[in-house]
Amino acid sequence: MKKVVIREFGEIEIPCKYKLDLNKTRVKDCTGCWSCWLKTPGRCIYNDLDEFYKAYLDAEKVVIFAKVSQGFISGNLKTLFDRMIPLFLPYISYKTGESMHLPRYEKYPDIEVYYQGEFASIEDKKIYEDYIYRTFYQFYSKCEIKTITQSSLEV
């Protein structure tokens, strides 16, 4: 299975086509310029993620090892999420009864998320997980948040 790994913690190696190590890579922040929608459709003004975009769209599964930072995803991972908008169209669909940007590509990978960190309450844990599920629902990906066990990482 073609896999991409996005990693903020841990060392468990998974065979994958592409790895984005967020401990070593600081993703350039989205500037909100909308060039990727309205000037150079599908392309960001920055090219630091071009290889990542290719691998992401080609993958069947993307595994994310995310930190919990102040009860949320880290700023660096949030920036990566912000930088995903070139993969979607500006056009909005209302078919599901709410606003949703249309897909630019034919398919998107399934997402598997593992996270590491403590929450102050059960509600805080839910805020974190609900946010991740919501994001990938809007990104047209199936998403599962899993607890780490060795067997869950086997290929």
Place this chain on the structure above:
Amino acid sequence: MRTLIINGSPKSKNGNTEIFIKKFLKEMKAPHEICYAANEDKLQIANYMKQFDTVIVAMPLYIHAMPGIVMKLIECMEPAQDCGKSMGFIVQSGFMESVHSKYLERYLSSLTKQLNYTYLGTVIRGGSAGIYMMPEKMNKRLFKQLSTLGEYFERKGTFNMETVEEMAKPCKLSKGKSKLLQLLSGIGLGDNMFWNMMLKKNNAINEKLDRPFVDKLSD
């Protein structure tokens, strides 16, 4: 009451968030300081805000939450040493229904308490992506709401919940409205018109559906 306003927009002074802030401050008697997350050191802002009794963070909604730069600022924030400090938020989004900002609101409410601040609430306004290019007349109601909110805030130190509720409408799209909007976009009207107009202006209309990151042969 000393208040610091933080502009959390990556577009800094050139975006809709700045317009929201300026209108929020319009009817206030005292001047207030504004920090810009996009231009200033995040750690410095987080330290600087400790000098203020109240902090208001205004931001656009990016991917159902705060922009990455705002999360980086939040990562620098430490719990307040003294009690009695408050924090509130203003969030503006492109999608017209405010429900999209609810995920962020839940987080901001929880975060504020963890930082030992009193939560003043989150002002949410949908349908705000085009404000900077709309004629003043079309924004009249919004601008009035924002200045009313600011004037009340200066007097009472809180948000007027009636105005907050009013601004958050519509929270969700009714079945009829979403069907109508879908119908309009199907025939190239509605918000499609806005996107196509911008694409044409940029000579990019023919590339609007480009897929630069997949192999054309296998696509």
